[in-house]
Amino acid sequence: MPTPSLPNIGDDPSPRQIYDHLIRLQRELEWLLANLDTLNVRRLNAEVVEAGTITGDKIAADTITADKIDVSELSAITANLGTITAGLIVGINIIGSYIATAAGTYPRAEMSNTENAFAVHLNANQRLTIEPGVGGTGNPSIVFTEYNGGLKGRIQMYTSFENSLLIASDGDVRFSVGSGYGVRFPSWSAVKSISPGQTLQAALDAKANAFSGYSGSVVAGTRTLNFSNGILTSVT
Known part of the structure; x- marks a missing residue:
């Protein structure tokens, strides 16, 4: 803002000069107040600034720092904020976003907003x-995936098959335990084949009967073994 040039009354003015000076000073002040919003204001000290009187194009870049902002929320902001670097974000809902621990490099963990998956x-x-x-x-x-994106295995709740936990693999399923430990089951009755639906305990009992003078039939896979006094007589 140009420095206002107010009229100088001079030394030892007459009453008429004082009167004329006051009239001129009044007009100068009225003009300044009427044209203040159109001037290039470099410094302004004010107790109250009315809402809507300062627009964004009147604020110079890099002149508002974080320590000058104190608000309860910024819900009115709707914009693409670009890259935001923050030390800590607390108490916030983030919806429909892709979140990753690294950008395009490996290893990394991510949450996908397109596949709705954690990876x-x-x-x-x-x-x-x-x-x-x-x-x-x-x-x-x-889901475990490897070898050029091919599905290799998964662990899944399988409600369509006796509400079971399914462990599926394109290859072997192996159990590895430490020295002195083993793969444990509640009992051999808890180990059951899908077809013909026989438990391991039942199969072991049938084998034991077959070698102790058993007479009758034992199902082995898709075949039936017929025994007479512990001797296999036929397979059907």
């Missing part, structure tokens, strides 16, 4: 994901 990537071909469902079952699954 841990070792590299471009090996990952573990937690997904809403695989194979059209609609049941939550832990």
Whole structure:
């Protein structure tokens, strides 16, 4: 803002000069007040600034710092804020976002807003994901993927088959335990084949009977073994 040039009354003014000076000073002040909003104001000290009187184009870049902002929320902001670097975000809802521990590098963990899955990537071909469902079952699954993105195995609730926990693999399923430990089951009756639906305990009992003078039939896979006094007489 140009420095206002107010009239100087001079030394030893006459009453008429004082009167004329006051009239001129009044007009100068009225003009300044009427044109203040159109001037280039470099410094302004005010107790109250009315809402709507300062617009964004009147605020110079880098002039408002974080320590000058104290608000309870910024809900009125709707914008693409670009890249935001923050030390800590507390008490906030983030919806429909992609969140990752690294940008395009490995290893990384991520939450996908397109697949609705959590994933841990070792590299471009090996990952573990937690997904809403695989194979059209609609049941939550832990999926292991490797070798150029091919499905290798999954752990999944399988409600369409006796409400069971399904462990599926494109290869072997192996159990590895430490020295002195083993893979444990409540009993051999808890180990059951899918077909013909026989428990391991029943199969062991049938084998024992077959070698102790048993007479009758024993189902082995899809065949029936017929015994007479412990001797196999036929297979049907």
